[in-house]
Amino acid sequence: MSAYVRPDALVIALDGPAASGKGTLAKKIAGQFGLPHLDTGLLYRAVGCGVLDHGGDPGNVAAAIEVAAKLDLAALDEARLRGATMGEAASRVAAIPEVRVVLLDLQRRFAAQPGGAVLDGRDIGTVICPDAKVKIFVTATPEVRAERRFKELAGRGEAVTFEDVLADIERRDARDSSRTTAPLVAAADAHLLDTTTLDIDAAFRAALDIIGRR
Numbered sequence: 001m002s003a004y005v006r007p008d009a010l011v012i013a014l015d016g017p018a019a020s021g022k023g024t025l026a027k028k029i030a031g032q033f034g035l036p037h038l039d040t041g042l043l044y045r046a047v048g049c050g051v052l053d054h055g056g057d058p059g060n061v062a063a064a065i066e067v068a069a070k071l072d073l074a075a076l077d078e079a080r081l082r083g084a085t086m087g088e089a090a091s092r093v094a095a096i097p098e099v100r101v102v103l104l105d106l107q108r109r110f111a112a113q114p115g116g117a118v119l120d121g122r123d124i125g126t127v128i129c130p131d132a133k134v135k136i137f138v139t140a141t142p143e144v145r146a147e148r149r150f151k152e153l154a155g156r157g158e159a160v161t162f163e164d165v166l167a168d169i170e171r172r173d174a175r176d177s178s179r180t181t182a183p184l185v186a187a188a189d190a191h192l193l194d195t196t197t198l199d200i201d202a203a204f205r206a207a208l209d210i211i212g213r214r
């Protein structure tokens, strides 16, 4: 069952590949407009993490569905979920169509809050909120994205190399783009925002410009 979104609500959808900067932009946009923000990648990371914690394989359909069905948004351990191994596990459970079905309603209900909401992920503009007022597809070259994620993970004390991070990003992008259900693809009516040569402030200004032109 899909949630009813008021016609005057400002729903903003940001999608894009790993470490393109969509989460950073989504947070800043939500702050600017006083809207709630949902990082939908965290949901898939939490499912992957839950399966791993029970000693399971993220490719195990039954185990992933069971964890997804019991997901508690209030109990997400964000710091842990942002670790490199969780990104890979997330991408594997995210390729299971039944897991996506279980998480669909939760995301739509979040988007249906009275004033609107900002959601970031892979399929927000295409599947979760096809009627979003603004859709932005955030990209950057794989090398620049890997550099950003490498700095982030190294800053958290994770023992990673740039080469490992780049390989992880390319593997996840390929899996996310080629899966049959809700693949990573820009919605036909999304605005493309390439952040390769933009710092966070410049990317934020470009996003505000897109939103202002809606």
Ligand SMILES: Nc1ncnc2c1ncn2[C@@H]1O[C@H](COP(=O)(O)OP(=O)(O)O)[C@@H](O)[C@H]1O
Binding pocket: 016, 017, 018, 019, 020, 021, 022, 023, 024, 025, 148, 149, 151, 152, 195, 198, 199, 200, 201, 203
């Ligand atoms: N335009 C940018 N320039 C430089 N670093 C950025 C930019 N946007 C985001 N970052 C940094 O890159 C990393 C990944 O950004 P994040 O917003 O988490 O990406 P995503 O949500 O697309 O995976 C974070 O450490 C963030 O601070």
Ligand SMILES: Nc1ccn([C@@H]2O[C@H](COP(=O)(O)OP(=O)(O)O)[C@@H](O)[C@H]2O)c(=O)n1
Binding pocket: 016, 017, 018, 019, 020, 023, 040, 041, 042, 044, 045, 087, 090, 091, 092, 094, 095, 120, 121, 122, 123, 124, 172, 176
């Ligand atoms: N709406 C979404 C969000 C994330 N995901 C999956 O979850 C994984 C982790 O998403 P994320 O947004 O936390 O990853 P990063 O872009 O931050 O690296 C992605 O690689 C996707 O496989 C998805 O399928 N659909």
